[in-house]
Amino acid sequence: MENKVSTFNTATRYGLFAGLILIVWALFAMVIFDRTSFLASFLGILVTTAITIGASVMAINYHRDKELGGYISFSKAFVVSILTILIAGAIMSVFSVVDRTIINPDLYEGQMDEMAIMYEDMGMDDEAIDMALRVFEIFLSPFGVFFTGILTYAFFGAIISLITALILKREEPTPDF
Numbered sequence: 001m002e003n004k005v006s007t008f009n010t011a012t013r014y015g016l017f018a019g020l021i022l023i024v025w026a027l028f029a030m031v032i033f034d035r036t037s038f039l040a041s042f043l044g045i046l047v048t049t050a051i052t053i054g055a056s057v058m059a060i061n062y063h064r065d066k067e068l069g070g071y072i073s074f075s076k077a078f079v080v081s082i083l084t085i086l087i088a089g090a091i092m093s094v095f096s097v098v099d100r101t102i103i104n105p106d107l108y109e110g111q112m113d114e115m116a117i118m119y120e121d122m123g124m125d126d127e128a129i130d131m132a133l134r135v136f137e138i139f140l141s142p143f144g145v146f147f148t149g150i151l152t153y154a155f156f157g158a159i160i161s162l163i164t165a166l167i168l169k170r171e172e173p174t175p176d177f
Helices: 007-032 038-067 074-103 105-121 126-140 142-168
Strands: none
Touching: 007 038, 007 074, 038 074, 038 142, 074 105, 074 142, 105 126, 126 142
16 A cells, blocks of 8 residues: 655645756757747757656655555556646746747747738738737747646656656555455
């Protein structure tokens, strides 16, 4: 039987740690890469995924080995992992809002202009372009950026958590009678 240890404390610790590492990576990438390039996008996804998986694995291992005596069920491992990833995702989503509103708002205004030109080149009429840009603008609003970030981390976090929990679970042996 598993000990009654707070899953939330472990998830918070590792989620905060992962969130801070993700922010450091994002700031580093902003300085090094042209943010509109394919390479920057690809590396961003790759590094973010690696950091997220690493945080998940570390949180489950710590909780299992240091707090639960070496055993953890699949469900508890999943909860530790998904909470860790959601906390990191919330931190990164807040940073994304700060990025889009304070650090570099001009980048996103330029994207709106590029989208309008792309839609014109596709032959869309002005009314359709305005409607498409309004939808795009919703996703670039602070609420849209935050909400989309949370949903993205929740979706991919669930997949990562399922896999890591499945691999790292270690059930307590049941005594043979």
